[in-house]
Structure formats: structure tokens, C-alpha cells
Amino acid sequence: MKSFFASILGLFLLLGCLVSCEHKAPTVQSVTFDTLTVDTICPLFHSYDKPACHLSIKMAKPEAQTPAEIMLAIESFISTLPKDGSFEEEANGSIESMVNAYVKDYIMQYLNEGHDAIGQHEGETEVMEAATAWMNYEEIVEGNILYNDNGFVSYQVVADNFTGGAHGNRTIDNGVFNLNTLSQISLTDLIAEKSLNDLNTLVRNQLMVQYECNTLDELAEKGLFTAPNEIEVTDNFYINDEGITWTYDPYEIAPYSVGVVQISLTWDDVMPFLAPEFPVQSIVQQ
Numbered sequence: 001m002k003s004f005f006a007s008i009l010g011l012f013l014l015l016g017c018l019v020s021c022e023h024k025a026p027t028v029q030s031v032t033f034d035t036l037t038v039d040t041i042c043p044l045f046h047s048y049d050k051p052a053c054h055l056s057i058k059m060a061k062p063e064a065q066t067p068a069e070i071m072l073a074i075e076s077f078i079s080t081l082p083k084d085g086s087f088e089e090e091a092n093g094s095i096e097s098m099v100n101a102y103v104k105d106y107i108m109q110y111l112n113e114g115h116d117a118i119g120q121h122e123g124e125t126e127v128m129e130a131a132t133a134w135m136n137y138e139e140i141v142e143g144n145i146l147y148n149d150n151g152f153v154s155y156q157v158v159a160d161n162f163t164g165g166a167h168g169n170r171t172i173d174n175g176v177f178n179l180n181t182l183s184q185i186s187l188t189d190l191i192a193e194k195s196l197n198d199l200n201t202l203v204r205n206q207l208m209v210q211y212e213c214n215t216l217d218e219l220a221e222k223g224l225f226t227a228p229n230e231i232e233v234t235d236n237f238y239i240n241d242e243g244i245t246w247t248y249d250p251y252e253i254a255p256y257s258v259g260v261v262q263i264s265l266t267w268d269d270v271m272p273f274l275a276p277e278f279p280v281q282s283i284v285q286q
Helices: 002-022 068-078 095-121 125-134 193-210 216-221 267-273
Strands: 033-043 052-062 137-149 152-162 169-178 183-185 237-239 243-248 261-266
Touching (some): 033 095, 052 068, 052 095, 068 095, 068 152, 137 237, 152 237, 169 243, 193 216, 193 267, 243 267
Antiparallel strands (some): 237 243, 243 261
């Protein structure tokens, strides 16, 4: 009898071990974000309200319980943005330290440029009045979450800046993060390298649809794109439940008048081009 109960106990222990061994740690489906906001105005001269620079920053910031690897990946992505590298001095630092450095550098650069240009004319009414028209700088930077589900985060940083002249400029940078591999993903993580040429063709065809043109030459003839037959997909993309969207800044593939260009393809569109082990099964198979 004792041996019988011993056998039963051993069986339960074995089953318990099997269940325990087969148990997988739950995957991270989303990240919780706070918002870090800075809004400051700095006049060029203490005795005048204008000219001045205005800097506004609003960044989505992962909360403290975010896996350290994802936190670092997002911080590393932000550290090189906007494209002028304003966050770069605090690369791989906290988002707070990068924002503080950004504010300091922006204001110091404005004051240095302004004083070099008109500092010697302070008090000269005519010069100061003219300066209010061309020394009023503005920069607005926002880091927003476009997608945060199924184990992926799409983070977008939009920077609008004006430093005088006919118009300002806008840059948009996207980063996609895999919460299960705890890393940022690149285009080659999603798309098989041998498929890139075919995908480029598909993107160009989508452009013709968006701008109601029948040929690539027509895109160029309308002044929409300088070399539409050379447009290629890049790592500046984001993903969501619908598919993939590529973003191109003004002047990148088109004149400033066209603005930011976004080209979207559905998961069905890109399915033939996906890498064999692409990491977005959870989205595509919904």
C-alpha cells in the first residue's frame, strides 16, 4: 500500500514538473507611458520681450516598471533625434536628462546666434524692430505613441522648427520596438532582403495611386517628386494593426510644397515580402 501511494505521489510530482517546465513567462503586450512636458520662452535681450525663442517639448516616457532593455532601446532611439542630433550629448541617458540638455543647448545656440547677429545694436530702435521679424525662433518637439499592442510599440518624434526665412521645417522619425525580444526592429527584421526591390516597386505604385497618376513620369512632370523611380523603403517606418507606413520628410523625396509624404501598405500587401521569421505574427494573424 505504501509503495502504491508512493507511486501516486511520484506521478503527481512528475506531472507538476512537466507543467512547470512547459510554462512560459507571459509576454509583454504593451508599455505604460507618462508624458514629460517642457515649455519655455527666452528673450534675446533682458530689456525686450521680443525677439525671443520658444521651445516646447512633449515626450512620451515609459514608466519605471518598463523592462530595462526596452527603456534603453527607446532612450537610444530618442538620443539621436531630431535629425540635427540635439539630444545626442546625452545619448543613452534618461529621457529627462536628454530633454534638459536639449533645452539648454537650444537656448544657448539661440542666444549665441542672436548676439552675434545683432547684439552690438541693442538699443537701436530700428534694428531691434527688424530683429523681431527675423530672430523669433520656435521649435516644437513631440514624442507620441502611435501603436502599443500585441507586443509592439511604434514611437514617433515630430519636430517643427522655425529660424526665420520663408518657412519652417518638419522632421518625423519613427521607431518600432519588439517587447518580446526587448529591442528596436529594423526593416530587414520584417522584410526579406531579396524582396526589397519588389517592395520598392509596390511603394512607388502606391504613390501613383495616392497622387492620382498613371505613371512614375507623371509624378515627376507634375512636380510632385524629383526622381520617383528611385524612391526606396527605409527604416523610417511604423507599424499598427493595418500594416506598415513609411515617412519621408520635406525635401527627402519631394519638394517642400508637397510636405511630409507617408506611404502605407496593408499587411496583405506586404505578406509576400515578409521575412520567414518576421516578428509580427501576432498582428497579422488577428
